[in-house]
Amino acid sequence: MTKHIFVTGGVVSSIGKGLTSASIGMLLEARGLRVRMQKLDPYINVDPGTMSPYQHGEVYVLDDGSETDLDLGHYERFTSGPLTRDSNYTTGQIYLSVIEKERRGEFLGKTVQVIPHITDEIKSVIRKVGERDVDVVITEIGGTVGDIESLPFLEAIRQFPREAGEENCLFIHLTLVPYLKAAAELKTKPTQHSVGQLRQIGIQPDVLICRCEQSISREEREKIALFCNVPVQAVIEEKDKDFSIYEVPLSLVNNGLDELIVKRLGLPSHPADLKHLHEILRRQREPKHEISIAVVGKYAEHKDAYKSIYEALDHAGIHHQASVRLGRIQSSEIEREGPECVLSGYDGILVPGGFGERGIEGKVQAIRFAREKGIPFFGICLGMQCAVIEFGRNVIGLDRAHSSEFDRETPHPVICLLDEQREITRMGGTMRLGKQPAELREGSHAKQAYGVSSIVERHRHRYEFNNVYRQQFEANSMVFSGTSPDGGLVEIIELPNHPWFVAVQFHPEFKSKPTSAHPLFTDFVQAAITRHSRRNSARPATPAPAHNDQNANV
Ligand code: GLN
Numbered sequence: 426m427t428k429h430i431f432v433t434g435g436v437v438s439s440i441g442k443g444l445t446s447a448s449i450g451m452l453l454e455a456r457g458l459r460v461r462m463q464k465l466d467p468y469i470n471v472d473p474g475t476m477s478p479y480q481h482g483e484v485y486v487l488d489d490g491s492e493t494d495l496d497l498g499h500y501e502r503f504t505s506g507p508l509t510r511d512s513n514y515t516t517g518q519i520y521l522s523v524i525e526k527e528r529r530g531e532f533l534g535k536t537v538q539v540i541p542h543i544t545d546e547i548k549s550v551i552r553k554v555g556e557r558d559v560d561v562v563i564t565e566i567g568g569t570v571g572d573i574e575s576l577p578f579l580e581a582i583r584q585f586p587r588e589a590g591e592e593n594c595l596f597i598h599l600t601l602v603p604y605l606k607a608a609a610e611l612k613t614k615p616t617q618h619s620v621g622q623l624r625q626i627g628i629q630p631d632v633l634i635c636r637c638e639q640s641i642s643r644e645e646r647e648k649i650a651l652f653c654n655v656p657v658q659a660v661i662e663e664k665d666k667d668f669s670i671y672e673v674p675l676s677l678v679n680n681g682l683d684e685l686i687v688k689r690l691g692l693p694s695h696p697a698d699l700k701h702l703h704e705i706l707r708r709q710r711e712p713k714h715e716i717s718i719a720v721v722g723k724y725a726e727h728k729d730a731y732k733s734i735y736e737a738l739d740h741a742g743i744h745h746q747a748s749v750r751l752g753r754i755q756s757s758e759i760e761r762e763g764p765e766c767v768l769s770g771y772d773g774i775l776v777p778g779g780f781g782e783r784g785i786e787g788k789v790q791a792i793r794f795a796r797e798k799g800i801p802f803f804g805i806c807l808g809m810q811c812a813v814i815e816f817g818r819n820v821i822g823l824d825r826a827h828s829s830e831f832d833r834e835t836p837h838p839v840i841c842l843l844d845e846q847r848e849i850t851r852m853g854g855t856m857r858l859g860k861q862p863a864e865l866r867e868g869s870h871a872k873q874a875y876g877v878s879s880i881v882e883r884h885r886h887r888y889e890f891n892n893v894y895r896q897q898f899e900a901n902s903m904v905f906s907g908t909s910p911d912g913g914l915v916e917i918i919e920l921p922n923h924p925w926f927v928a929v930q931f932h933p934e935f936k937s938k939p940t941s942a943h944p945l946f947t948d949f950v951q952a953a954i955t956r957h958s959r960r961n962s963a964r965p966a967t968p969a970p971a972h973n974d975q976n977a978n979v
Pocket of ligand 1: 777778779780781805806807808810830885886887888889
C-alpha cells in the first residue's frame with residue numbers, strides 16, 4: 426500500500442515548502458524507501474511555461490518536455506525518483522481536463538461541480554503518481570492555507586484518507602514562528618491561526634514544521650502542541666540556515682522528523698544514511714579555492730530566475746571544493762557602464778537562457794569581452810545564440826548579424842526559427858522541449874568534459890543556429906562540437922583558441938545534482954579556478970557562506 430504525505434504551508438508564502446518537501450524526500454530515500462514527489466499549484470495557468478520569470482522564477486523542464494514549477498528542480502536535485510508530467514499539476518490543468526471531459530459528454534448530463542468533479546480529478550492525479558513501485562508519495566500543495574485558490578486542493582486531500590486509509594496518510598504543515606525583537610519573544614499565534622484554518626476545512630495536521638529565526642524552547646513547543654492539537658514531538662523546529670541549504674535535511678533529522686514519519690506511517694526502514702550530505706557540507710566548509718562567476722542575464726535581480734544555473738555552479742563548486750561567489754549582473758548594466766567596468770574582476774562569465782530583446786546587446790558585449798580577454802565563458806541557450814551573433818558580427822564581420830527572434834529585417838539571420846516551428850502560433854508547450862540526443866566531436870572541450878560521445882540533454886527553445894552560415898563560422902575557427910545525431914542541428918559551439926569558450930543550445934543546468942555536478946559546469950568552474958590562480962596565486966581561500974536560498978520561492 427502506497428503511503429501519502431501531504432505538505433501544506435501557512436502564515437506566509439516563500440516559507441521554504443519546496444526545499445522542506447525535497448528534504449523529506451531525501452531523508453526517506455536515505456532510509457531505503459522509494460519516493461515520488463509531486464507539486465500541485467493553485468494558479469490557473471495550465472503550466473508555468475508562459476509565465477514571466479518575474480512572476481514565477483525559472484521554468485524547470487523535465488526529460489519528457491513538461492514545463493514545470495521550479496520546486497521540481499529541488500525535488501530532482503535532492504531525490505532520485507523519476508519526475509514526469511504527472512509530477513506537477515495546476516488548477517488550470519485540472520479544470521482543463523474536467524472541461525474537456527464535459528465536452529466529450531463523459532459526465533452524462535450531470536451538473537459538473539467543484540465537489541465532486543474537480544476534487545475527484547485532483548485525487549486521481551495524486552493516486553496516479555503512487556500507482557507503481559512506490560513506497561511514499563510526497564504531495565506539496567502550493568500557495569498558503571487561507572488562499573481562495575487552494576481550497577479545491579485542500580478539500581481533495583481532506584477526502585483522500587477516506588479512500589486511501591487514515592493510517593496511510595500524513596499531513597505536514599509548514600508554518601512560521603516569528604521572533605519579535607521588541608518583545609524578545611517567539612510568537613506562536615500565527616501558527617495557531619493557520620492550523621485553525623486547516624482544521625476548519627477538516628484537516629488536522631499530524632506534524633508541524635516551524636520555520637524560525639530563533640530556537641523554539643520546550644515550553645513554546647508544548648504551547649504550540651496544545652493549541653494545535655498535535656503531540657509535542659510532532660512540533661519540529663526548522664531554524665533558518667545561514668550557511669547552506671544542505672543543512673536543512675540534517676536539521677530535520679536532528680529534530681526527529683524522519684523517525685516520526687516512518688513510525689507514524691508504519692514504514693519499514695533503516696536509519697537514514699547521510700554520508701553524502703556530510704561530505705557536501707565538509708567540502709563547502711573547507712574551500713580550497715575561491716572564485717567569482719558573473720551570470721549576465723535579463724532577470725539577474727530576481728533570485729529565482731536562473732535558479733538551476735546558480736545551483737549547478739554551486740554543485741561544481743562542491744565538486745572542486747571551491748567557494749563560488751555569484752555576481753548576478755543585469756545585462757542592461759553592461760549596456761550602460763561597459764563590460765570592462767562591470768566584468769573585470771570575474772574569473773568566469775556565464776550568459777543564461779532567455780526570451781525577448783531587452784538586454785541582448787549587453788549580453789553580446791559581455792561575450793565579446795570574455796572572448797577577447799580569454800575569460801572562461803559558458804553560454805546556455807540564448808547565451809549560445811548571443812555568442813553566435815557576437816562572433817558573426819565581430820569576427821566574421823557580418824553586418825547587423827542577429828537572431829530573427831529580435832530583428833526580422835537583419836541581413837544576416839545567424840539564428841533563425843527551427844523549421845518545425847514556422848507554422849506554430851499557439852503558445853504553451855510548443856517549443857522544442859525536453860530530452861534530445863546529441864553527438865560530440867572528438868578532441869573538443871565538450872567531448873573531453875563529458876568523457877563520452879553521445880549525450881542526452883534537455884531543451885527549451887524555438888530558434889537555432891542557421892546552417893547557411895556553418896561554413897563561414899568554421900572557416901573562422903569556430904568548432905561545432907555537438908550536433909543532433911543527423912548533424913542537422915548545432916547543439917554546442919566552442920572556440921579552440923580560447924582557454925574555455927563553450928556554449929550550448931540546451932539546458933545542462935537541469936541535470937546537475939549536488940552529488941554529481943554536470944560535467945560542463947565542473948569543466949567551466951575548473952577553467953575559472955585556473956584563471957583565478959594564475960592571476961592571484963598567493964591569496965588564501967576563506968570560507969564564505971556557501972549557498973543559502975532556503976526561502977527561494979519554495
Ligand atoms: N529565445 C530563444 C529561443 O526561443 C532562447 C530560448 C532559451 O534561452 N531558453 O530559441
